[in-house]
Amino acid sequence: EIVLTQSPATLSLSPGERATLSCRASQSVSHLAWYQQKPGQAPRLLIYNTSNRATGIPARFSGGGSGTDFTLTISSPEPEDFAVYFCQQRSGWPPSFTFGPGTKVEIK
Amino acid sequence: QVQLVESGGGVVQPGRSLRLSCEASGFSFSNYGMHWVRQVTGKGLEWVAIIWSDGSQAYYRDSVTGRFTVSRDNSKNTLYLQMDSLRVEDTAVYYCARALEHHRYFDAWGQGILVTVSS
Numbered sequence: 001e002i003v004l005t006q007s008p009a010t011l012s013l014s015p016g017e018r019a020t021l022s023c024r025a026s027q028s029v030s031h032l033a034w035y036q037q038k039p040g041q042a043p044r045l046l047i048y049n050t051s052n053r054a055t056g057i058p059a060r061f062s063g064g065g066s067g068t069d070f071t072l073t074i075s076s077p078e079p080e081d082f083a084v085y086f087c088q089q090r091s092g093w094p095p096s097f098t099f100g101p102g103t104k105v106e107i108k
Numbered sequence: 109q110v111q112l113v114e115s116g117g118g119v120v121q122p123g124r125s126l127r128l129s130c131e132a133s134g135f136s137f138s139n140y141g142m143h144w145v146r147q148v149t150g151k152g153l154e155w156v157a158i159i160w161s162d163g164s165q166a167y168y169r170d171s172v173t174g175r176f177t178v179s180r181d182n183s184k185n186t187l188y189l190q191m192d193s194l195r196v197e198d199t200a201v202y203y204c205a206r207a208l209e210h211h212r213y214f215d216a217w218g219q220g221i222l223v224t225v226s227s
Contacts, residue, residue, distance in 0.1 A: 033213045035153075042203055042217035043153065054215060086153055090212040094167045097143075097155035 002026050002091050004100035012108040019074040021103045023087035027068065032089040034063055034072045036081075037102075043086065047072060074105070082107050110134040110216045112204050117221035120194055130187040130204030130218055138162070138182040141207035143214055144189050146200035146223075156202070157189065158211060172198075194225045 003026040013019055023032065031050045035043040045054040047063035050070060060075045074081055087100040116128040130142070144156040157178040159166040166178050177190040187204050201220040208215035 031212070035214075042220055043214070044217070045208070045213060045215045048209055048213045048215070088153070088213065095158060095211065096169070097158075099153040099155070101152050 001096055002029060002089060002098055004032075004087055004089060004098055006085075006087060006100035006103045008103060009101070010104045010106060012106050013077065014108050015079055016076045017108075019077055019081075019105055021072040021074075021085055021105070023065075023070045023072070023100050025068045025070075025089060029068070029089045029091060032070055032087050034061075035086045035088065036083045037086065038083045046085075077105065079107075081105065110206070112206065112216060112218035114202065114204055114218045114221035117202065117223045119224045119226060121227050122194060122196055122225055124194055125190070125192045126194060126223060127191070128189040128202055128204075128221060128223070130189075132185045132187065132204075132206075135206070135216075137180075137185040141211045142178075142180065142187045143205045143207055143211075144178060144187075145203045145205055145214065145217075146198075147203070147220070148200045154200070158207065159187070160211075191223070194223075196225050199223060199225045 005024045007022045034047040037043040051063045062073045084102045084104045086102045090097050111133045113131045120126050141161050143158045147153050157168045159178045163180050175193045179188045203220045204218045205214035206216040
């Protein structure tokens with residue numbers, strides 16, 4: 001099973017301060033996705049296939065990377081962006097899906 | 109708009125069974141694969157099962173294989189998760205989610221339903 005590791009565990013920043021979240025895979029993956037989750041809510045898809053924004057996601061969210069190292073960037077976080085972010089990948093056959101442990105983005 | 113609504117959760121003793129339902133609306137349910145994903149309160153996300161759009165294939169995480177069964181009724185726009193031989197470690201919020209991009213991702217989620225396994 002491919003293990004995803006996210007860093008940092010917590011990211012403290014001010015609104016408008018650029019945020020860069022990291023997701024590292026234990027072996028090479030073709031693509032991955034990023035999700036945002038706020039307290040008491042279901043996750044929401046932000047980015048899929050590494051760099052494609054999901055429907056309705058603002059342009060301040062961008063994804064990149066390849067192989068084992070991927071990033072989610074929030075160019076200028078708004079107050080509503082303070083949440084937990086998970087990365088996720090699918091691999092193998094039969095299919096297996098794994099999530100990273102999450103990065104909490106909090107207001108400094 | 110796309111809507112997924114789970115039901116059927118609750119408190120159950122270890123070894124007993126429970127069936128979750130997920131009613132879909134706002135999209136052509138029969139055209140989409142569907143997943144179940146769970147989350148222990150305050151913890152991370154864990155994929156549970158996937159079923160193809162026509163129900164022809166289904167796959168599970170190792171820890172639930174042989175105990176959980178995913179199914180669907182496309183005439184009722186409803187997804188199911190039959191959970192047998194429940195264990196304390198199955199306690200979690202269970203989400204149904206729509207599959208995107210050859211089933212790789214989860215692009216729409218229900219609000220989640222809590223399943224508590226406790227004696």
